[in-house]
Amino acid sequence: MKLSFQKLFFILAFMFGLIAVMVFAKSILIPLSMALLISFILLPVVKKLESWGLNKLLAAFLSLLISFLIIIGGITLFSAEIVSLSDQLNDFTGKIMNTLSDAIVFINGNINFIEDLNREELVEQGKEWVKASSGSLIQNTFSSTASFFTGLVTTIIFTFLLLIYREGLTKAFVAFGDNQNKLTIFRMLKNIQSVGKKYLSGMFLLIIILGFANSIGLWIIGIDSPFLFGFLAAILSIVPFIGTTIGATIPVLYAFMSSDSLWVPVAVMILFWVIQTIESNFLNPKIVGSSLNVNALVAILSLLIGASVWGVAGMVLFLPFAAMLKVICEEFDQLKPIAMLIGNDISGDDNEKHKTSKWTEKMKGWLKLK
Template identity: 35%
Template sequence: MKTTTNSIQIASSLVATIAVVFILYMLQAFLIPLLIAIILSVMVFPMVRFLERKLRFNRVLSALSALFILASLTFFVFYFICFQIKDFLDQSDIYASRLNVLYEEIQLHFKKYNLSGLLSSENKNLKIEALLKDNFSKIGEFVTQSGSILSDLFLIPIYIFFFLLYRKFFVTFIYKVFPKKNNRFINTILKKIYDVQKSYLLGLFTVMFIVGVLNSLGLLFLGIENPFFFGFLAALLLLIPYIGILIGSLLPALVALATKDSSWYAVAVIGVFGFVQFLEGNFITPKITGSKVSVNSFVSIIALVLFSMLWGTAGMVLALPITASLKIIFDHTQHLKPYGFLIGEPLDEHLKSNAMHRLKIWKEIRANKN
């Protein structure tokens, strides 16, 4: 009988999980801008609170002011990126002709060793110029066909405004959803989720700035064109954990291959970005973020893969903040605590155990003295 009950519970959990995943997939057009708006609301909330407390702005004016500043910064960043990309595209013919020359040289070397069949000039898919122009044309198609991106640019600010304006109203709603829970308990969870999101965002932007400077200095030392643009563009791609900076290294490596006399410059570019990635993953991010976003690397990679399968690139950006928030909820839900333990850093648990052990010893010493 007990075995049957357990089987029913497992089957019910599996069906519920499949249903949740299906709903998340079907509602991605609604959920993605909503979640992005929540995260951005956390980012601008300190500014809103400053305007309300120090400058005595009302809630509407402070939310609109913060939204205007955020929109201005976003516009400036995207304008700069688009301007630089346009400059890059204007020189694409020069880059393509240079890469075709390199391609022909590689063919000659292959012919010397009777390997010319591997790089047939009749294979149009291997024509560098065709590849570049095809990819550049796809950029325009992506922009024109992705109407959802344009709609999100209008929806996200609206969501942010109402999240900031009705924040106390939403907290009261959560109290009513969980009437059996103490309000102090709910406030604790909400504060921890807010703190982990704020720490993640603050740490992320700090890391992006440091990585952007290191990338730019490396490219400047190698003499690559537009070093600060390519350096900070790769840093911006840190929004996609683990693989973002590797993707960002391909573009300057391509420019190095097209503009420098030796292909070793392209190898050096990838080497610089790989070294910066090593520093970021092992020293910069752990030092800045610390244990505030305590999600272990293995779970981070799994979350990255699963969310990318679910929501594409947007899922890769949202994977870590969502997983960090889920950990807090799991840690404060009795039957989900094992999953919170699985998501967390093993080192954190070890340190926590040591701290509890030291506290127990200290209490025993104090009791003996008394």
């Protein structure tokens, strides 16, 4: 086996160059990537509207308008609960400062690292620090909100353009191949679209199931605004591993601050532990996992790389992109080992006998064991 350092250098240079482009051009690539996934799930709606006699422009516009109205309806539904929670924020701030002050005074009483530590002075200093930092917090919030709406508008525009120019873009990509490979490229593009559509539709169904399960459980326990916290935790589950933890932590902290009884936050913790166990072992593999077919190692790497390159958006986008990369690699003989590394069937377990024998013969050919 010969190792080509020239090829290795070009591969590493390409990878570093690709990451650099993704970092410096993320203001364009993130909305474009989001638009690509959204267009995958809206494509059946657009085709249905076009079958009713609408032209491409009107069909794409109506599909986006329906999606926008659904999102606005969801925000309006929870707006009253959001306002109610914002009114309780001052009370929660006072409770948090008192709890932290009691903890610091208790630790200082046992370790005595600060002399003459006064609890009331500590609480007042904490409140002054919150007031002093509120200005920068508001400024950062305004900046983040402006960036979010700018990205949202850009994503909507990109989605609209992708939907109306989809046939021309498909023909352009197919034209890159020769006559023998045009059908293969077209099939690859259809498979990529299928993976994106199945992933988004699966995530939407999973959010609905988890949202109602969380909300009903919180309502039985007696938490205020159960549907807000329930669906917030379900939406945060889009981010693998980290999102589910954050989604469970928020209602637990709310239960701890709003209830005088300790069993309430404990019951919320048990509720989310049970639901997340069911989601991780049964719901996610059946609903979302079947559409991705990505093993856990690649999923974790996608999460870490996406977070380092694009932040939260990368944590959401890089996992379905890994599944799409697997589809692309499966169409090229030189890249099939990469597809095998990404796939969930890396252990080689296959239930179908003829497929197993086929892979065995192929592996024998690769290893020259015939």
